Amino acid sequence: MMLASAACGIGGRKAGGDAQSKVVAKTGVINVVASVGQWGSLAAQIGGKDVKVTSILTSTGVDAHDFEPKTSDLTALGKAEVVVANGVDYDSWATKSLSHEATVVSAGQTVGATKGDNPHLWFSKDARSGMAKELAAVFSKVRPAKKAYFKKRLQQWQRQEKQLDASMQKFAQGHAKTTYAATESVAYYLMSDLGVKDVTPQSYVQAVMNGGEVAPADLQEFQELLEARKADVLVNNPQESSQMTNLLTGTANKSEVPVVDVTEQMPKQYDSLTDWVAALVDSITTAIDPEYGCTSDGDDADGEDSGEAQDSQDGQSEQSEQSDKTDASADAKDSDTSTKQKKYTTGDGDDASQSGNTKSGTEN
Structure with a gap:
């Protein structure tokens, strides 16, 4: 019996060892x-x-x-x-x-x-x-x-x-007193990183955050702020459109306050989040200060392409992917810095005068 038990014990350890040896790390994509x-x-x-x-x-x-x-x-x-x-x-x-x-x-x-x-x-x-x-x-x-x-x-x-x-830091350092207003909170973090102060009327912000109707007095306060040009730029989300936001973007255009469209989802013309944010930064900074622009250094981009070229030797298309990203960023930069119009669109070409937001949960 002792020998049998020992044999079972040995067999058990061996079986366990075989089971462990079969645990293989996953491979593939x-x-x-x-x-x-x-x-x-x-x-x-x-x-x-x-x-x-x-x-x-x-x-x-x-x-x-x-x-x-x-x-x-x-x-x-x-x-x-x-x-x-x-x-x-x-x-x-x-x-x-x-x-x-x-x-x-x-x-x-x-x-x-x-x-x-x-x-x-x-x-x-x-x-x-x-x-x-x-x-x-x-x-x-x-x-x-x-x-x-x-x-x-x-x-x-x-x-x-x-x-x-x-x-972004360079712009923030040279534009410490710049301000913006927003029909919705989509660009809150982006504007904060740019160092631009939010002057959106708090009565309007609270109404939108609570998901209720914006009172006529709150809307009027927002319009008066735009008419007085107390905001250097109006940020608008074209995915959230309403008659109210159409009124606000229309007021901004009449008051010569630039309107920048910022969508929640990344437009199809951008291949990477980095390129999209860079294009938005170009649009916003150019809208606020047309003489400033936001010129990027191409040295790092070239280095990235070289690194991707090495990876593409494995039969992948990463080098062309990175080239597309660079081209998209360059195209966006050229488009944004070549114009001094009041309206800058970075979505899918939606007209700012046809967009806005009244949804709840929108913290400015």
């Missing part, structure tokens, strides 16, 4: 599903050729706050190995009914934002930086053999973001 295109584009920048990214909400013609995912969207999320979400109640549908094996990367959790905070985190330099690092860490965890590659991609992204941040 990581299946990533993002709730919105802007975070999906960042995942693609960090993951490169080793990720396949599917973004659910990508249209600038859809109200993100009322978005309802299709069955196919939920199926894609359920099959994802990594889910990239915004959080802060902006896309709660994205993290429901997920596979237990899925890893969730949430912008809200990354920066500690909670319900009631402004949800448009992709416009925050801190959130973008935190998400880039978190994505690199998660990708490295699920594909340990690719850790060096993801680290390289992160460093490339950080150089681009550093260049963007430098241009």
Whole structure:
């Protein structure tokens, strides 16, 4: 009996050893599903050729706050190995009914934002930086053999973001007294990073945040502020349109206050979140100060193209992808700096006079 027990014991240890030896690290492309295109584009920048990214909400013609995912969207999320979400109640549908094996990367959790905070985190330099690092860490965890590659991609992204941040700081230092008003809170973080003060009437802000009707007196106060040109620029979200915001953008145009359209979702002409934010910065700074512009240094961009060319030797198209990004950024810069018109559009070409916002949960 003792011999039999010993034999069973040995057999048990051997079986356990065989089972452990069969646990092999996953290989192949990581299946990533993002709730919105802007975070999906960042995942693609960090993951490169080793990720396949599917973004659910990508249209600038859809109200993100009322978005309802299709069955196919939920199926894609359920099959994802990594889910990239915004959080802060902006896309709660994205993290429901997920596979237990899925890893969730949430912008809200990354920066500690909670319900009631402004949800448009992709416009925050801190959130973008935190998400880039978190994505690199998660990708490295699920594909340990690719850790060096993801680290390289992160460093490339950080150089681009550093260049963007430098241009924003330069503007902030030279325009300490600039102001803006907004029909909705989409660009709150972006304007804060640019150092531009929000002068939107608080009565209007509170009415919009509470989701109620804006009182005529509140609307009149906003109009008077624009007529007095107390704001250097009016920021408008064309995805949130109403007669009220049409009135405000019309008042701004008549009062020679520039109007800059800022959509919530990334327009299709941009291939990366970095390029989109850079184009918005160009548009806003040029609208405020047409003589200033926002010229970027091409040296780092050239270095990024060289790095991607090396990766493309593996049969990938990353070099052309980076070239497209550079071209898109350059085109946006040329377009923005070559005009001194009152209106600057960075969405899908929607007319500012036809757009605005009355939704709730819009913190300025």
